[in-house]
Amino acid sequence: MRTVNLESQKNGTMSKAKEKSAKKRVVEEDDDQLPIFDKDVTEKKAGEEDDADLSDSEESVFSGLEDSGSDSHDEEEDAEEGDDEDDDDAVILDEILTKSSGVETATEPPATDKNTPTVNMGVLFLLQKQYSRVQNVKTAPKQKRKMKKGEGVAMDDGGEKGLINTRHGDEYEHDTSDEEDIRNTVGNIPMEWYQDYPHIGYNLDGKKIFKPIRNKDELDEFLDKMENPDYWRTVHDKTTASDIRLSDEQVDLVHRLQKGQFGDVNFNEYEPSVDFFTNEVMIHPVTNRPQDKRSFIPSLIEKEKVSKLVHAIKMGWIKPRKPKETTPQYYDLWAKEDPNAILGRHKMHVPAPKMRLPGHEESYNPPPEYLLTEEERMAWEQQDAEDRKLPFLPQKHSCLRAVPAFSRFIHERFERCLDLYLCPRQRKMRVNVNPEDLIPKLPKPKDLQPFPTTMSLVYIGHSSLVRSISASPTGQWLVSGSDDCTVRFWEVNTGRCMKTLEVGGAVKSVAWNPNPAVCLVAVCFESTVLLLNPGLGDRLVVSSTDQLITSYEPPEEDKEQAVTWALSEGPEHDNGHRLTLTHPKAVKQVVWHGKGDYLASVMPDNSSNLQVLIHQVSKRRTQNPFRKNKGLVQCVSFHPLRPYFFVATQRYVRVYNLIKQELTKKLMTNCKWISSMAIHPGGDNLICGSYDCRLAWFDLDLSTKPYKMLRHHKKALRGVAYHKHYPLFASGADDGSVIICHGMVYNDLLQNPLIVPVKVLKGHQITHDLGVLDVTFHPTQPWVFSSGADATIRLFT
Amino acid sequence: MSQLQTRFFTDNKKYSVDDVPFSIPAASEVQELSNVINKLLEAKNGSHSQIEFDFLVRGQFLRTSLSNHMEAEGISTEDVVEIEYVERFTAPQPEECMMHDDWISSVEADSEWILTGSYDKTARIWSLEGKAVMTVAGHTDVVKDVAWVRRDGLTSLLLTASLDQTILLWEWNSERNKLKARHCCRGHAGSVDTIATDPTRTKFCSGSWDKMLKIWSAGTIGLWVVWYSVLNWPTWLNKTEEICSASWDHTIRLWDAETGSVKTTLTGSKVFNHISYSPLCRRLASGSTDRHVRLWDPRSKDGSLVLLSLTSHSGWVTAVKWAPSHEHQLVSGSLDNLVKLWDTRSCKTPLYDVSAHEDKVLCVDWTDSRLMLSGGADNKLYTYRYTACETDAGA
8 A cells, every 4th residue: 555655745756666577567567557656747747837827717707707797797698588598507617527527537537447546546646636635726706716616526426426436535544653553653665664673563561572583584484384284374564573373264255355355254244235325316316405596507609609699689689589470370272273163063052852740630540620521532632733822641540550651652752852953053143123123213392492393373365276376586576376366465564465467377386586686477377377476575676677578689590489478568578578489289387497487387298298398497498308197297307407398297207407308217116106206405305195195205315215114194195395495395185284304314325314294284174185286385484385275375383 | 268368558648548558359349449449538528529549569550359469469468458549540531533545554742733644645634623624645655654853833844755765744734724845855765654753852763665754854854874774663761862764684683773773672572563662761662573562671781581562462563652650561563443442551451442443443643632532444433532630741
């Protein structure tokens, strides 16, 4: 042991130690080990020599961490809050521990070497020293850190430390001189020092221990060896210089030790081991104390990473604590599905028809009222199978046992199957239409005012039925022609007859020139068309009209005309007669063109093409526009704006273009006999009254068929009229009534005219089955005049 | 409900009764109330003779029973009812019937003479007693309107407007019964249907079918201003610079006579036939083709306000005329042959219907001398004498 100690002390000079011849075995054994140890030891030595450096470096590391820790204390704490960071801490701790404990681990293999316990002891001594030094170094800079580390070491390498401690105790036991050899008290000194003395030392009592008197030489040794049978068990004790004979027990002990066995015979080295820490998981921890924060050693790399992250967060490059999407995400698998695809069919699923529950008829013992009588049975049998109310005959049985097998079972099941899979099932969209809704929503007449509502004035004077009336363009005068062969001029607002003119026949038609600059009235009776100047209104106009007529100069060559124009003179002229146009046949109607220069007259005759004549007053010219006879002409009219000419025959209205001289349109009235016709001032609409009680409204742009057919009158219509400005039209009929309708025409071509009947005006007496013969509107006011067979003209306002 | 607490009062001192509440049967009508007042007056004054009274509850004439009236007017029957009573406006008594040869188109009377225009192309001057004094012949066509311009002693200036598009200004000496046509006003291009003289009697205004309204100066005849409108019935307001015209285009326009610009337009829904202005109550009365007499306030800025509608006629109202001395009364003539005397305090029913005419009534007028006149299509000019009640003095 001492050699070991010596050697360990001479570790610095290992080469010299090798030269030592003494204890070759030990040296030889050490040869294997020493280089390793040497290396380690030199490293240790180097470590010792670099002690300052090492400590410096360690200090720098730790202090740096400490600084950073102090700097970013909050961050550390923050970081410690997270589980991940805690785990990292633990990892870091382990790493650090392994690093710092690298010294011990490196020494572990020799420590576990059983073959060289002594050497081990020495090495252990060294290790222990160095370890404590390292500890000292660590302690110096920071008490805290040392404590932490110490604890870590203690906790992780507790087992090894325990070993060290036990060895330590042994060493004291054997190293203490007074305890070691109580027979000689000289202590641990070289015994050569007592060579020259008779004693070898002192015993406990202080008395000299004397050497044996006779020193044995080689021969004695030999003799003894040969003679003494206990020689092999005799051991020379250097301290007392006496031979000690080993007892049998001691010999056994030596033998056992030499065999590598335990010294104690009773020691059972193969006793079952009882682990202090079992591999079984116990329900209670050995210690539940959480790891201290102070045991955390942050790492530099981690710190760099963290500081980078912190910087990034500060700069806003990273958004910490992004709110997590807490709402679960679902996917609508069928979102893009076309609802009309096959799947859409499922929406329209119609469940299969359910079977009817059996009723009393199906009972085996039905109540008697369900049983068919003979007649019913006969009727049932004669009915078609499809028409039968019941597909079977109710039968009465006395008891259930008497019920025979159901003969139609297969049949019935089959039909049920047919029902289930062959019967097309689909949802029928039932259209629930309230018949009230089909009636078009017409505005209330109240909202369509103004329109004439009451009779205001009656113009009395005629003695026979008044065929025709016409209002002056100013609305001050009214002219009427009657069967009593007179033409009367009325003041509209008083009903005063201003003038009465006798003509030579029943007046069929009168027409006031629509041009306000011309004061002319056309009157037709028998076969004559008379142009009158009533002398009413502006004197200037009256005189200029006369001038217009007299200023006519007959052309050079006199053309043969269908009518003869004659200028009235003398008393007739004083009466107002200006021009007389003698027609070949009876004239029924005269009508002015809107400009007031042209005049059309109608001579209905089914056998001739000379039915319509157009006269030009200023040139006293007459022409027959039609070569062919298209039927009995009832009435004609000029288009208010364009050069169109409307000719109504019995059933059709033909529209001619006067410039192109062609037929533009042929309107089918669906009437049996047209009586009258009026053109809307806009020119795109037309109404026709007929003797079969109908009034047809044509939209010329829409179709050649009537846009609307009104059958409000009970008897034949005699006259129809449009108002010039207000959206009104009127119709007079033989039932004595005038019906006022609101007929709004829109500028929008897509919007159809709105036609609302608003008022039935009654007042005329029915005379000779004739009621109202003509209607006309006041040119400026919403008033309507009607002339009747009762010889009166009535004004409705 | 059978008894009502009432208190009677009147402006007329002569008939005042004590200001104490009376309990009156709720069903009592005018006659009963009148009897009550008469009884009270007799008790007060022995020499009192029976007088008919009319009663006003909150400015409305009582025409039905008291309870009905209050129910219709929404007056509480809990409180004491204040009833004003006035001497009844007695029925106008027919006085004269002046026969014409033709329809009478217009009439204007002043305190001494009556001027009528007729469809026989003449105008006539009558005395108030109904004696034909003068026939004014000169027009070639129907005389549509006549007007007195002014009277200086025995000479008078009068106007006649005619269908022959002229207005003639005549000077008539009543003593010598000489008539002289002073001027012929030409310029209208249509029949002149109406003329109106201004309150100062120096200008007149004419409306015609040529849609013109022309102002003429009566002194030195000359055309002043011409405005465009559909057939107008002009009337002068009391202020000389304002003319009001009612027209066939459904409007009543207020014109500034100086500048010829429209100041206000009142829009009606029907054609206006006649218009009259009362300087006493400052209201316009218009007769239109929808049977109503309407009252307008010419000062209202928005022209849509009709103050009152007097509805009883069954035909066009052809003539309206305010009473010259009573702020509530007006007379109207209509195509239904009736002349109606109205009090604006009783808009539902007129005071009196005068059914003398057998044909359309075309013109009405009153005079200060308690004479009402109406002429019509039956060629007759009727005069009625009415007794102006004492309350008129206060009016």
